[in-house]
Amino acid sequence: MIEVVPIPTPSLGDRSYLVHDGEAALVVDPQRDIDRVLSLAGERGVRITHVAETHMHNDYVTGGLALARATGAGYLVNAAEPVRFERTPVGDGDTVQVGAMLVRVVATPGHTFGHLSYVLEDAGEARGVFTGGSLLYGTTGRTDLLGPDHTGALAHAQWASAHRLAAELPDDAAIYPTHGFGSFCSATQAAADSSTIGRERRFNPALTLDERDYVELLLAGLDAWPAYYAHMGPSNLAGPSGPDLSPPRRADAAELRRRIDAGEWVVDLRDRVAFSAGHVPGSFCFTLGDSFATYLGWLIPWGTPVTLLGETPDQVARAQRQLVRIGIDRPAAAATGRAEDWAAGRPLAALPLAAFADLAAALRAPGGDRPVVLDVRRNAEWADGHVAGAVHIPLHDLPDRADEIPPGNVWVYCRTGYRSTVAASLLAARGRLVTGIDDLFDNAESAGLSLTRPAQKEVPQ
Structure with a gap:
């Protein structure tokens, strides 16, 4: 019995997947904090034998290489990608045996030039397809992340890739996309929580519109994407290591003041009502939630040291986990407790x-x-x-x-x-x-x- 287990990352609007036959498992597009994946595989009692990337991601630092090294799994990456690490190179038409499951590689350029989809076959039947940033629920991945010189060509390729999947797969084949759940890698947001090829034939603009109308619609809807995306591709091509999630060094009030005065970012994780009532002057309000890492990563001058202020160590740890996913590896310091403690007797600032x-x-x-x-x-x-x-x-x-x-x-x-x-x-x-x-x-x-x-x-x- 094959099971596909989604591993959602709401803070980035993405899903990874663990798919297994009861013994062997494949992981598709893992996030950097691979402890979640290892824990899930342990709960299911399965061994991860393969890790697959649909593409070189623009919205997060992958955990694929670190997971493959930790488990001894084969790491499936498009042979055409100029990566700087050992991997199992795959391309269009290749097949990979994962226990009782057969995985077939399909080239689906559009979101990126080297984008791949992975068709999951069981007993000769296509059960589903992991589509990454290609065919999503009611939409497709955006095509402008590689720059304006490539946007038009990729948009046309995206339409062709969607039609190839629809032509090659049966209507009841499930679709398992990586993007579309809030990620800015999606052209628009998902119109459903699950879908099949047949449903997408009826509702997805990439399959209901002709090529010209689809491309015009896609390009007209593109808006800004987070600035930190520019750093994700190079990091993923280089082969990122696993994250260091150990607690940051503690900072006292004097150090917080020094860091603010030096132009560093001291980030208050409390809810905005608490921040409004009183905060350290010069600190910034980024309430911890699903939007936290996206907007902090979007706004901060890249490489600026970050210090986290939270009510509890757990709040700081959750923020730290979100940040490592976008390549902000280690907070410079952290402080927990009350705003009054962080100010050490100096007046707090209020924000109406x-x-x-x-x-x-x-x-x-x-x-x-x-x-x-x-x-x-x-x-x-x-x-x-x-x-x-x-x-x-x-x-x-x-x-x-x-x-x-x-x-x-x-x-x-x-x-x-x-x-x-x-x-x-x-x-x-x-x-x-x-x-x-x-x-x-x-x-x-x-x-x-x-x-x-x-x-x-x-x-x-």
């Missing part, structure tokens, strides 16, 4: 939080101190509708464009409150007077704010 109703009231108030409204959502979100009169600087551009914000009290908003609080903490550390909107953008209009929306196209009568 408000709702959209409060912003509407502030804009209606008489006097000359009109708030500066800052929208830090991405371009596509802004284009769908925004607060009238707002200044637009996407969060990922804010460190380089903060000087463009007009003088005055800045009220900053996003879609849910996470990015607005990050932005508010960055601006407060620069000495700006700022209020964070901790509210859903969906509430803005009902709170009394005027929204600017895209013009509606007239429907011909």
Whole structure:
């Protein structure tokens, strides 16, 4: 009996997979913290004999090489990839026996040039396919991560790859993608939690649209991707080691102050309400959650030392685990406990939080101190509708464009409150007077704010 066990990584919007026949196991696209995979294999009582990469990943540091070395497994990587480590080179049409299972390699370029999919066969029947960043649930992987010179060609290749999978596999073959669950490697987000080739034939634009219309739709929907992606490919080609998840060195209040004054990043992991009530001046609010590593990695100048502040050692450990997945290997230091302890008697800073109703009231108030409204959502979100009169600087551009914000009290908003609080903490550390909107953008209009929306196209009568 073959079992496919997804290993989700919600913080990056990805899934890895452990597939086994009760004895031998294959792992597809493992994340860097391989202890999760080893634990799962131990629970199932199976031996990992093979590890497979669908592609050289752009959104995380792979654990594939470290897992293969730890288990003695064969490491399946496209023979055409210019890697700098020993691997089992595979290419289109190759087959690999994994216990009772047969794995067939299919070239599916599009997300990258060297992208592969792995068809899982049992008793001569295709049971499923591990599609990486090729055919996803209701969408496909994006095609612009290798630069604008290749985006168009890869988009056409992505369409052809989707059609090849649909032509070669039966309708009941399950699809097991790596991306699509929040990852910026996906063109859009998954439209389901599971799927088959037959379902994708009916609903996936790559299979329902002709090539030209699919390519136009794909390219029109592409938006910014995290800056740290630029470092993932080179790291994966070099062959990353396993992570060091041992506790960081403890820092006292004096050291925290020195690090902030030196321009290092001291990151507060507490929820934004706690940060708002009192935090170490100059520290940044990145509440620990599924968005933590993505936005920290997106914003931080690469290589800047990071110190983590958490209420408990477990909070710091969970943040550290998220960071090693994107190549931030070791925090410079950490501190746990209360904000008062981190400040050692010095005054804490506060950060006002408000709702959209409060912003509407502030804009209606008489006097000359009109708030500066800052929208830090991405371009596509802004284009769908925004607060009238707002200044637009996407969060990922804010460190380089903060000087463009007009003088005055800045009220900053996003879609849910996470990015607005990050932005508010960055601006407060620069000495700006700022209020964070901790509210859903969906509430803005009902709170009394005027929204600017895209013009509606007239429907011909």
